[in-house]
Amino acid sequence: MELTQSRPPAAASGPDKFDSVCAILERYSYQPAKLIPILQAVQNEYRYLPEGVMTYVATALKVPPARVFGVATFYTYFALEPKGKHVLRLCDGTACHVKQSIPILEALRRHLGLDEKNKTTPDMLFTLDTVACLGACGLAPVLMVDDVVHSRMTPAAAVKLVDKIRTREQSAN
Amino acid sequence: MQATTELPAKSAAAGVPPSAARRVIVCSGTGCKANGSEQVYAAFTEAIAAAGLPVVTEFKHEGHEGAVRVTKSGCQGVCSQAPLVTLLPEKILYMRVTPDDVAEIVRETLGAGRVVERLLYRTPVEDKACRGPEQIPFLNRQTHVVLRDVGYLDPENLKEYISLGGYEAARKAFTAMTPEQLCAEISKSGLRGRGGGGFPTGRKWEAARVQPGPKKYVICNADEGDPGAFMNCSVMEGNPHSVIEGLMIAARAIGADEAYVYIRAEYPLAVKRMRQAVTDAENAGFLGDNVFGSGLRVHCELKEGAGAFVCGEETAMIASIEGQRGMPRPKPPFPAQSGLWGKPTIINNVETLAQVTRIIRDGADVFRRVGTATAPGTKTFSLTGHVANTGLIEVPFGTTLGEVVFNIGGGVTDDSGKVTKDCFKAVQIGGPSGGCLTKDHVNLPLDYDSLRGVGAMVGSGGLVVMNQRTCIVSIARFFMDFTQRESCGKCVLCREGTKQMLVLLDNILEGRADETTLPLLEKLAVAVQKGSLCGLGKTAPNPVLSTLRYFRAEYEAHIFAKKCPTGRCKALVKWVIDEEKCKGCTACVKVCPVNAISGEKKKPHRIDSAKCIKCGECVNTCKFAAVVQGA
Ligand SMILES: Cc1cc2nc3c(=O)[nH]c(=O)nc-3n(C[C@H](O)[C@H](O)[C@H](O)COP(=O)(O)O)c2cc1C
Numbered sequence A: 001m002e003l004t005q006s007r008p009p010a011a012a013s014g015p016d017k018f019d020s021v022c023a024i025l026e027r028y029s030y031q032p033a034k035l036i037p038i039l040q041a042v043q044n045e046y047r048y049l050p051e052g053v054m055t056y057v058a059t060a061l062k063v064p065p066a067r068v069f070g071v072a073t074f075y076t077y078f079a080l081e082p083k084g085k086h087v088l089r090l091c092d093g094t095a096c097h098v099k100q101s102i103p104i105l106e107a108l109r110r111h112l113g114l115d116e117k118n119k120t121t122p123d124m125l126f127t128l129d130t131v132a133c134l135g136a137c138g139l140a141p142v143l144m145v146d147d148v149v150h151s152r153m154t155p156a157a158a159v160k161l162v163d164k165i166r167t168r169e170q171s172a173n
Numbered sequence B: 001m002q003a004t005t006e007l008p009a010k011s012a013a014a015g016v017p018p019s020a021a022r023r024v025i026v027c028s029g030t031g032c033k034a035n036g037s038e039q040v041y042a043a044f045t046e047a048i049a050a051a052g053l054p055v056v057t058e059f060k061h062e063g064h065e066g067a068v069r070v071t072k073s074g075c076q077g078v079c080s081q082a083p084l085v086t087l088l089p090e091k092i093l094y095m096r097v098t099p100d101d102v103a104e105i106v107r108e109t110l111g112a113g114r115v116v117e118r119l120l121y122r123t124p125v126e127d128k129a130c131r132g133p134e135q136i137p138f139l140n141r142q143t144h145v146v147l148r149d150v151g152y153l154d155p156e157n158l159k160e161y162i163s164l165g166g167y168e169a170a171r172k173a174f175t176a177m178t179p180e181q182l183c184a185e186i187s188k189s190g191l192r193g194r195g196g197g198g199f200p201t202g203r204k205w206e207a208a209r210v211q212p213g214p215k216k217y218v219i220c221n222a223d224e225g226d227p228g229a230f231m232n233c234s235v236m237e238g239n240p241h242s243v244i245e246g247l248m249i250a251a252r253a254i255g256a257d258e259a260y261v262y263i264r265a266e267y268p269l270a271v272k273r274m275r276q277a278v279t280d281a282e283n284a285g286f287l288g289d290n291v292f293g294s295g296l297r298v299h300c301e302l303k304e305g306a307g308a309f310v311c312g313e314e315t316a317m318i319a320s321i322e323g324q325r326g327m328p329r330p331k332p333p334f335p336a337q338s339g340l341w342g343k344p345t346i347i348n349n350v351e352t353l354a355q356v357t358r359i360i361r362d363g364a365d366v367f368r369r370v371g372t373a374t375a376p377g378t379k380t381f382s383l384t385g386h387v388a389n390t391g392l393i394e395v396p397f398g399t400t401l402g403e404v405v406f407n408i409g410g411g412v413t414d415d416s417g418k419v420t421k422d423c424f425k426a427v428q429i430g431g432p433s434g435g436c437l438t439k440d441h442v443n444l445p446l447d448y449d450s451l452r453g454v455g456a457m458v459g460s461g462g463l464v465v466m467n468q469r470t471c472i473v474s475i476a477r478f479f480m481d482f483t484q485r486e487s488c489g490k491c492v493l494c495r496e497g498t499k500q501m502l503v504l505l506d507n508i509l510e511g512r513a514d515e516t517t518l519p520l521l522e523k524l525a526v527a528v529q530k531g532s533l534c535g536l537g538k539t540a541p542n543p544v545l546s547t548l549r550y551f552r553a554e555y556e557a558h559i560f561a562k563k564c565p566t567g568r569c570k571a572l573v574k575w576v577i578d579e580e581k582c583k584g585c586t587a588c589v590k591v592c593p594v595n596a597i598s599g600e601k602k603k604p605h606r607i608d609s610a611k612c613i614k615c616g617e618c619v620n621t622c623k624f625a626a627v628v629q630g631a
């Protein structure tokens, strides 16, 4: 669940391509039973599961690649595509839903030019996802930006938050 | 409080030891952290030092002579008013505290012993100020057992947990009780699983105890998948050791030497605190190769979930721990016979285990003093939605729905958050497997049997209150959308049936339904119930069936009149301005995001239906209720 916003997206290429994967595999003693924590650690490193890395993990654990792909596609935690630099996770649990989380989702999608299928902006700055309950239902509706929870959101406030991040990013460049 | 006076375990504030030690407790649950409680904590340590008072943040047994101790805690309950700060020994609770308020609190309350009135809780209707937990109806009408020390205790401090009697129960279990005695004591308590099923815990343990060893496992189910429930999260954030201790007792009772905590990864703070609690318990020698000198070993490992609701189901969870896709398998064999790696395994919910700790510490009789004959003890609920006091609550089984919603919850609110008479529509209980309750059920006692009788269930304990402006059909759709996405895909009727039910519900909501839709929906619901292997599929139709039972007319309005009575269904609504009521104040013109409203000042306005995106902003803004549903 670590959102590694400060680290630049690790490219799945170059000489150290599999170094960190090897370290992770080492840490879990190449046990196939630890496949899920291994993939979680890999995703924390790369911010998604590149195909080549999954095949590499399968070979290293001596399991068929289908087993690794099967697990990676079963759990929503795993992303098979790179995520944006900032991950917006809008809660659509029951409490947030009855407190009108959907208008916030629509406003953010409209503002970022995203839809149900396209979750990441072309400039790779934002990924917008929904999540079922972040454990702050008393303060619904809730939006998690990277690892910070923002409570009692409104469509306007959410859009403003996104603009603030964008401005910060632009002035940093 | 009446119901609880004879109990040793009372509300959070009453559980506080009677020491005169001065203490500032800053809530650092997920909700309060989201509202800046970390900064408030920092501001307190600085401001107290600046005022010349000695500050300690560590726990000391002998007290801390005159110093003010500043600590963090788990959820203090009134999440809607976050961030919260409790002051001891005065038992004052301050709400919505910002770093800017801290200097005043230090000067007035710590320095001069005066209460800062403006930071107190105010009752939603009478607007009466309440000094602290003992005066706030939301808190003093509850009975805290598993939540007793949550909100007081420093969750990251093992020493403090021990000072409150922590790990005494585990010590007793390992050094003074046999597995038979432990199973018997839990059976005698009548404890039923808090994870949803309500299965008697003692019976489950006994079934695993009599299995041949030597290898057995215990698992704590901390996957809390019900979207909109956070009780388990709060218990782990606020008192993680009470869960670990219960897990150790379970291990002793069945003869297991390995324990797992399968925890939902979307709860980063709970994960962090549980992980620290396990490490601290290991370092203290409680967990390890020689538990309390008994010669027995118990090791505990944390497993983070990877976002699949179905993994809350026992056999799916076992598959997930084994590194597989989390797909349920048929029972029998039950996990108690053949579970993790084919060995006898028991799985218990977080709250069940926290209750176990208290039962072994205080005895089964104390536990049974509240609750009902068939459902003894207390249950935590997360009270959310359109209710004045949202937050974590704990009440005895058998407490009525009305007591929870109106007395503890403070009443049902309209969309602006104001408590309004007669706007109560329904309560959804038990999440995606549960059902709804209506104003006819205000006197219904909340327990397993009465709820089953009206087509709902206790489930995990999510209580979502809904006001009259909530479209009940779209709520049923919300849950169906959730379950059809979470279906693991093994059973055809669960995988395809839930999808088709969703299509039918969308037809209703978008005006495509006709007289064949409801009969088909009901037929399909029964088929999905019958043709599914696990609880997910078996219970997926419940929200639809239960809302149909109580709100059939609302479904029919969508289908036959093509109207949503609440005006929330975009496909069916057409907003127009009532020219008689419109004063031409232009407020709606300003909020419309697509400039669909026109008209001169002080003259009736018009909505251009070609431009209107039906967002309803104008409806919410108009002070004269002039925006109405058109024909
Ligand atoms: C689809 C599904 C999801 C479940 N989710 C949870 C959950 O999140 N937490 C939980 O404690 N039990 C959950 N359960 C119930 C567990 O399977 C199991 O009954 C429970 O953990 C047993 O513990 P208890 O006896 O202490 O309640 C779920 C069951 C199903 C069928």
Ligand code: SF4
Residues within 6 Å of the ligand: B310, B327, B328, B486, B487, B488, B489, B490, B491, B492, B494, B495, B532, B533, B534, B535, B536, B537, B538
């Ligand atoms: S009922 Fe649904 S979730 Fe359960 S095993 Fe069958 S397909 Fe999977």
Ligand code: FES
Residues within 6 Å of the ligand: A091, A092, A093, A094, A095, A096, A097, A132, A133, A134, A135, A136, A137, A138, A140, A141, A142, B227, B228, B229, B230
């Ligand atoms: S439903 Fe949104 S935080 Fe729980």
